[in-house]
Amino acid sequence: MAALQDGRILQFTASALPSCNFVAAVWAIGLVTTMIAGCGSGAVAPSSAPTTPAFSMPTGPPQPSNGATISVTSTGFSARDLHILPGSRLTFVNSDIQPHDIMSDPFHVHTDCPEINVVGFLTPGQSRASDPLNTIRTCGFHDHDHEGDERFHGTVSVEAP
Numbered sequence: 001m002a003a004l005q006d007g008r009i010l011q012f013t014a015s016a017l018p019s020c021n022f023v024a025a026v027w028a029i030g031l032v033t034t035m036i037a038g039c040g041s042g043a044v045a046p047s048s049a050p051t052t053p054a055f056s057m058p059t060g061p062p063q064p065s066n067g068a069t070i071s072v073t074s075t076g077f078s079a080r081d082l083h084i085l086p087g088s089r090l091t092f093v094n095s096d097i098q099p100h101d102i103m104s105d106p107f108h109v110h111t112d113c114p115e116i117n118v119v120g121f122l123t124p125g126q127s128r129a130s131d132p133l134n135t136i137r138t139c140g141f142h143d144h145d146h147e148g149d150e151r152f153h154g155t156v157s158v159e160a161p
């Protein structure tokens, strides 16, 4: 029984190899490249099997909201990419046990969006809102005590509805 199975395997192998070798030889000299796929038995796997990558529909930019609240903890701002409607405010809540000092960018000079500078120094548990942000633009803000730390830096885009 075992001998019979071995015989079948040998017979199959012997008949399969020459055609594969022939196709490989033809491919090697560059005459026919598409014949490789016909060799079968997976001996020559297509190198570029088409795969369909997971594709999600683009969701578009975030819709601006009527103001936003950001809490500050020892690990930074709870939100660092905000989109609000013109005329609305950012409210900062100090949820830390340390004070934080909320200022507009740029670092050190704080001149970009003075509306944010009114938030300023917040003791633990304290909160304060910015002035209304009326101009369509993007403002950077940061904790002045953590300048250069990305976790304490954010941007708010004031966008038309």
Ligand SMILES: [Cu+2]
Pocket (backbone or CB within 6 Å): 103, 106, 107, 108, 109, 110, 142, 143, 144, 145, 147
């Ligand atoms: Cu600063």
